[in-house]
Amino acid sequence: MTIREMQLDDLEQVLPIEESNFSVPWTANGFFSFLIREDVHLLVAEENGQVLGYCGAILTPPxxxxxxxxxxxxxxxRGIAVELFSKLKNDLLSKNITTIHLEVRESNQAALQLYKKLGFVQDGLRPRYYEVPVEDAVLMSWRYQ
Structure with a gap:
């Protein structure tokens, strides 16, 4: 498996993954607008020409x-999310990013467990943050020690 920067050509495989995982998925235009921004870092995990997953972050140093x-x-x-985050974290550290924030649906126990395993700590809740269905967001952060 290779983890590399997302390219425009990857959207053909990224969009179906996005659509099958989120009730309000990003559109092609949404991904495109992030791909052309200099303050966004997007990665894909690829194996045998197939995109298996992706991640990204908006950079506002630090x-x-x-x-x-x-x-x-x-x-x-298979550990793909862990590998994606590890590469993302290392890339961000090289850009002087020392704190990484995220929001996750309160009901997404698998993601909450993963983020805790990756060293994120809960910072709070954001009521009614998500739509379809309406749900609170758990706010979490990872900080370089």
Whole structure:
């Protein structure tokens, strides 16, 4: 498996993954607008020409906000999300980012467990942050020690 920067050509494979994982998925235009921004860092995990997952962050040094970490349903439980975050974290540290924030649905126990395993701590709740369905967001942060 290779982890590399996301390219425009990857959207053909990224969009179906996004659509199968989120009730309000990003559109092609949404991804495109982030791909052309200099303050956004997007990665894909690829194996044999197939995108297995992706992640990204918006950079506001010395902090950043994760946009998403997402893995194809048929490729989960292989450590891909951990590998994606590890590469993302190292890339961000090289850009003087020392704090990484994210929001996650309160009901997404698998993601909450993953983020805790990766060293994120809960900072608070953002009521009614998500739509379809309406749900609170758990706010979490990772800080370089």
């Amino acid at each position: 902090e950043s906000d994760i946009t998403n970490i997402c893995v194809r349903m048929d490729s989960r439980r």
